[in-house]
Amino acid sequence: MKEQLSWKVGGQQGEGIESTGEIFSMALNRLGYYLYGYRHFSSRIKGGHTNNKIRVSTKQVRAVADDLDILVAFDQETIDVNYTELHNQGVIIADSKCKPEKPQDTDASLFIIPFTEIAKELGTSLMKNMVAVGATCAVLNIHTEVFQEVVEEIFGRKGQAVVDKNMEAIKQGYETMKDELGEKVGSLQLAEADGKKRMFMIGNDAIALGALAAGVRLMPAYPITPASEIMEYLIKKLPSVGGTVIQTEDEIAAATMAIGANYGGIRSFTASAGPGLSLMMEAIGLSGMTEQPLVVVDTQRGGPSTGLPTKQEQSDLMAMIYGTHGEIPKIVLAPSTVQEAFYDTVEAFNLAEEYQCPVIILSDLQLSLGKQTVEPLDYSKVEIRRGKLIADETDLPELEPKDYFKRYEVTEDGASPRVTPGMKNGIHHVTGVEHDETGKPSESAANRKAQMDKRMRKIEKINFSNPLHINAPHEESDLLLIGFNSTRGVIEEAMERLEEDGVKVNHAQVRLIHPFPAEELRPLVENAKRVAVIEHNATGQLANIIKMNVGHANKIKNMTKYDGTPYLPYEIHLQCKELI
Numbered sequence: 001m002k003e004q005l006s007w008k009v010g011g012q013q014g015e016g017i018e019s020t021g022e023i024f025s026m027a028l029n030r031l032g033y034y035l036y037g038y039r040h041f042s043s044r045i046k047g048g049h050t051n052n053k054i055r056v057s058t059k060q061v062r063a064v065a066d067d068l069d070i071l072v073a074f075d076q077e078t079i080d081v082n083y084t085e086l087h088n089q090g091v092i093i094a095d096s097k098c099k100p101e102k103p104q105d106t107d108a109s110l111f112i113i114p115f116t117e118i119a120k121e122l123g124t125s126l127m128k129n130m131v132a133v134g135a136t137c138a139v140l141n142i143h144t145e146v147f148q149e150v151v152e153e154i155f156g157r158k159g160q161a162v163v164d165k166n167m168e169a170i171k172q173g174y175e176t177m178k179d180e181l182g183e184k185v186g187s188l189q190l191a192e193a194d195g196k197k198r199m200f201m202i203g204n205d206a207i208a209l210g211a212l213a214a215g216v217r218l219m220p221a222y223p224i225t226p227a228s229e230i231m232e233y234l235i236k237k238l239p240s241v242g243g244t245v246i247q248t249e250d251e252i253a254a255a256t257m258a259i260g261a262n263y264g265g266i267r268s269f270t271a272s273a274g275p276g277l278s279l280m281m282e283a284i285g286l287s288g289m290t291e292q293p294l295v296v297v298d299t300q301r302g303g304p305s306t307g308l309p310t311k312q313e314q315s316d317l318m319a320m321i322y323g324t325h326g327e328i329p330k331i332v333l334a335p336s337t338v339q340e341a342f343y344d345t346v347e348a349f350n351l352a353e354e355y356q357c358p359v360i361i362l363s364d365l366q367l368s369l370g371k372q373t374v375e376p377l378d379y380s381k382v383e384i385r386r387g388k389l390i391a392d393e394t395d396l397p398e399l400e401p402k403d404y405f406k407r408y409e410v411t412e413d414g415a416s417p418r419v420t421p422g423m424k425n426g427i428h429h430v431t432g433v434e435h436d437e438t439g440k441p442s443e444s445a446a447n448r449k450a451q452m453d454k455r456m457r458k459i460e461k462i463n464f465s466n467p468l469h470i471n472a473p474h475e476e477s478d479l480l481l482i483g484f485n486s487t488r489g490v491i492e493e494a495m496e497r498l499e500e501d502g503v504k505v506n507h508a509q510v511r512l513i514h515p516f517p518a519e520e521l522r523p524l525v526e527n528a529k530r531v532a533v534i535e536h537n538a539t540g541q542l543a544n545i546i547k548m549n550v551g552h553a554n555k556i557k558n559m560t561k562y563d564g565t566p567y568l569p570y571e572i573h574l575q576c577k578e579l580i
Contacts, residue, residue, distance in 0.1 A: 002069075003057065003058050004059075004065075004190075005070070005140075005188055006056075006065035006067060006068050006069050006070075007053070007056065008070070008071050008082060009021055009024075009052050009072040009073075009074075009129075010049065010050065010051035010072070010075075010082055012049065013041060013047055016128070017050050017051065017052055018050075019129055019154075023130070023147065023151070023154065024133050026150045026200065027146050027149075027150045028193075030197070031146060031193045031195065033193040034059060034061055034198075034373040035056055035061070035200060035371070035373050036054070036057075036064070037052060037054040037372070038052075038369075039052045040053075041310050042310060043308075049078065058190070058194070060373070062337060062490075062492065063566075063568070063569055066570045068082065068087070069086075069091065070090065070139060072136060073092060074095050076099070076101065079094060083106050086108040088107040090108035091109050091187075091188065092108055092109065092110045092111065093111050093113055093135050095114070095116055095128065096112045096116075097114070097115070097117070111181070113173065114176070115131045115135075118176065119169055122168055122169055127166060127169040130151075130166045131173035134174040134177070135174065137177075138174050138175075138177035139187060140188055141185060144170045144171050147167070148167060197376075198373050199375075199376065200371060200373055201371065201374055202368065202371045203368045204230045204369065206339070206345070207230050207297055207368075208233035210343065210344070210345025211230075211269060211295075212234065212237055212238070213379065214345065214349040214350075214382070216267045217241065217266050218246070219231065219243075219270065220245075220247075220257035220261075221247065221272070222247065222248050222251050222253075222276060223247070224251075224273045224275065225309045226273060226309075227272050227297060227299040229368070229369070230299075231247075252280065252282070255287075256286070258296075259287050259294050262293045262352075263430070267353075269294070269296065270295075271298075272297070274298070274304075274319075277316065281323045281324050281325075282325075284358045285324040285325060285328060286432050288324065288326075288357055289326075289328065289432050289433075290432060291356040291357065291416065291455065292356065292430075293353045293359075294359070295348045295349055295352050295361065296358065296361070297363060298320060298361070298362050298363065299368040300315065300363065300365065312364060312486075312564060313536050314484070314537050314542075315538070317362070317484075317537070317545070318544075318545075320513070321514045329455050329458045330357060330514060331359040331459060331462060331464075331515070332362055332512075333348055333361050333512060334484045334485050334510060336485055336486065336487075336511060337367075338372050339375065341361075342377055344511070346383075350387075353386045354386075354415065354463070356458065357455075362485065364536065366486035367486040388415050389420075390418065393419075393423040393426065397425065398425055399427070404427055405419060405425060405427055406428075407428040407437070408428075408435060408437045408454070410437060410450050410454045411454065414456070415458055416437075434447070436451075459515050467511055467520055468509065468511060468512075468520050469508070470506075470508050470509075471508075472508070474506055478503050478528075478529050479505050479531075480506045480507070480508065480524055480528035480532070481494070481495060481572075482509070482510065482521075482546065483535060483542075487534050487535065487536070490534075490566070490568065490569050490572060491534055494572035494573045494576060497573045498573060498576055501577070503580060506524055506528065513545070516545060516546075521546070522551075525555070528555070529580075530579060532559045532575075533556060534559045534560075534572060535559070536561055536566075537560060559575055
């Protein structure tokens, strides 16, 4: 029996590839297996090759698998594009409609099953994906009944007849494949899972759920890949707590509307990707100058311009730190797992209000859209902190006639008292130009320096626990691996393989990008013979940030990938062996 396997389904976009993977993975998740899924899809609504690769394991996995056990193909292109991932004992299950042919340079077995024909006999060709799921069950020796609950959940609203038809499609796919396999039924059977109930979600859903838990009641946003699922999740959930989502005319409006809502005391945020963040930069600067809280999610994708909208990249790092004109305090967080995405999102709203500045949650396509098993979330860890927001106007001192509230009072920690509009004795100016303590425009040199110093003091010491995820079993290492966002899982697997090779490896995943946790990282860098910084961009942006803040440039090596595909464990393993 296998402790883990990798399964992929592929075909033309729009013919049910995503739903096939969803039904397969949901059922196995409910059996207690750990899963990690990654979709390759085109930047168009219909047409173009798409596939969904799902890794199933009896233990936690956070990376795409190196190879492939089972390939389910709805067309010949799926075989041609993906067969090289199959190992020698791998299985191709292909729809007879596409008259499939197996490439000569593979030892994987090809089984031709009439997905479409069986589905049509049952009433509609749309059910061919269910036939394919059933065929997979025969290879894994999984009883088809484990899909009953999932099918009822997905198709129940359409009536029992539809549920029964889909279950029949799964059963016929199973029986047809069983006949083809003969004695090979269950040839890739998985070891039994622990049966525990866990969540199975994408990073975008975790971010949206985190925003909801943090008390968000308004999300103005404009749809864009790969951020749209955050908006779609909250469209369904926010009304139940008295909140709403507004689709704005563009990203500029989304950011400024979020600033306005936060000014009014309502927790609000927006989410986008690289092109949208470019449009938001002036508004982010406005947040910094007016000292209004603002949380923005950046789900990185291939750039520049429209670039590769549906492909993996991590090239917004420098832009998120330095993109605004002028200098403002700013916090940039980078969760590395779906679970961290939930907790870090909650914390982002606390930090935005405590430090009265923009907070950017940096994600990437693989983290945002990759679906993975998540241990149950601990809602007792959710804490709401609103900083120096004065909630009761009786706490405000009486103002003399023609006096104004010192909204931008120069304080030791840089954060000034904050009020919401309409509070008695809280009147003040709000403007994007330089201003004095009451908000009135001022071009005084002394005032300018005092206000700049005050704003920048706010982020000298950020109260953010675990700015680095550290796995450092060695006091002195041969190699230190550093990454951010979704590379954590693939680095952890490569680290295990390097340790088996006798290499002493430490690992640090950067979770607070700005202000950079130099003092926490420096000892690990100093005690390593070599440092490899692993990231999805062409210029080694994280490596450059480390060199600027930590030093030791002579021992830091760039390990970059920017072809739109995620790192695989063997790639990092091989490159690290070459490095040492």
